[in-house]
Amino acid sequence: MTAAASLIPGFEDFVRNGGPERRAEAARRIAELFFQGAARLRSDHVDLFDGILIDLVPYVATIARAELAERFSLLANAPRSLVGQLARENEILVAGPVLRRSPVLEEQVLLEVARLKGQGHLLAMAERKTLSPVLTDVMVHRGDREVVRRTAGNAGAMFSEKGFVELIKRGTRDAVLTLTVGRRDDLPEPRLKELLAGSLDVVRRRLFDVVKPDRQAAIRQALSEILGSPEQLEKATHDFIPAQRAILALHKAGKLNEAALLGFAKQYAYEESIAALAALSGVSIPTLDQLISGDRHDPILIVGKAIGLEWATVRALIVLRLGPHRVPAPADLEAARVNFARLMASTAERVASFWKTR
Known part of the structure; x- marks a missing residue:
């Protein structure tokens, strides 16, 4: 207390006789x-400040504490206990800055x-420069979809065998996570x-397109082992030319x-x-393939509304994304139906028009 009093005139009075407002003022000063x-x-000076501030900062208003946390998060010699x-x-405005970046x-x-x-x-912790395998084990186990995606996308994060197993398990229900x-x-x-x-095949194709060349070779090898025959491998990575020919024939016959x-x-x-869908909407096949291979139903809803499809067709396209052996949750389908009904045709047409230019 004597050392602190020599640093800040009136410090003892602030602590012993002051109310919350005076203590908050002392903390700020x-x-x-x-x-x-x-x-x-x-280091001994830092420890002194640490011992003083840890008792005073709780009296500071939330916004002021958040500002202090932001400034302390940037210092390599910030008071560790504080x-x-x-x-x-519990207030993420306060905890967030130090969880994201504090080196101490x-x-x-x-x-x-x-x-x-x-x-x-x-989610804040998922942005740290480095994350240990012990830490990511907990984050992948407890985190929601966004936390797990952000953690998996952190180049400085390290994962244990258990962590990778959990990521792969969750990826079966999350195409974005699979790609990440x-x-x-x-x-x-x-x-x-x-x-x-x-x-899904569509996710495999998308992953093949976005990874580095050496990983593409690994994907081809893995798929050849999974699918067995060259014909099945070709089917998993094939282009759309045969389908385009079939659609063109339908169009010429007036049946598209x-x-x-x-x-x-x-x-x-x-x-x-x-x-x-590309022929009916004017959006290119590569663009539609990329949009629909994502994790959300929104592109299907937008294109469907833009060209006036019925809900039954839109629903079939949503189910198509998952493949014949997977069934979407009833709640997800109902949410998609409600969103499709609410979506304005004019809005959908504007978005589809933008996609046509890609």
Whole structure:
């Protein structure tokens, strides 16, 4: 207390006799003094500030604490105990900055936060420059879809065998996650094979298009082992030329309409469905293939509304994305139906018009 009093005139009075407002004022003044001299402070000086601020900062208003957390998160010699206290706060505005980037935040604190706090805290942690395998195990186990995607996409994150297994398991229900995991340089080839085995053909093709050349070779090898015959491998990575020819023939015969599209979708003829949808909408096949291979139904809803499709056809296209052996959750289908009904045709037409220019 004597050392602190020599640094800040009136400090003892602030602490002993002041109410919350005076203590908050003391915290702001002491923190500012720290920031001004941070580059010159010895470790024992930092410890002194740490011991003082950890008792005063809780009295500071939330917005002010968030500002302090932002500034402390950038310092390599920030007070460790105080930073840990900020990281444990329930208010994500305060905890977020130090969880995202503080270099002094200890692994044990990160693990405690990962195990006990909410998704906002996990999402902030997913942005750190590095994440240990022990930490990502917890994040992948507890995290929601966005947390897991962000963690898998962090180049500085490391994953244990258990972590990769969990990522692959969750990827069977999340095409975006599959693409993210498949692009990781540290994904072992046996795990790549497992990832591909649980993925849709359209996702496999999309992954093949976006990975590096050396990973493309690994994907081809894995698919050849999964599918067995060269014919099946060709089917998994083929182009749309045969489907385009079939659609052109239908068009010439005057039979290219919604009924034909619905028939293709019900037969799980993906290439013919995309080629027909492209011909009816004017959006290119590569663009539609890329849009529909994502994790959301929105592109199907938009194109369907833009060209006036009935819900039954749109629903069949949604089911088509998943393949013949997977059934979408009833709640997801109902949400898609409601969104399709609410979607304005004029809005859908504007978006489709933009896609036509791609």
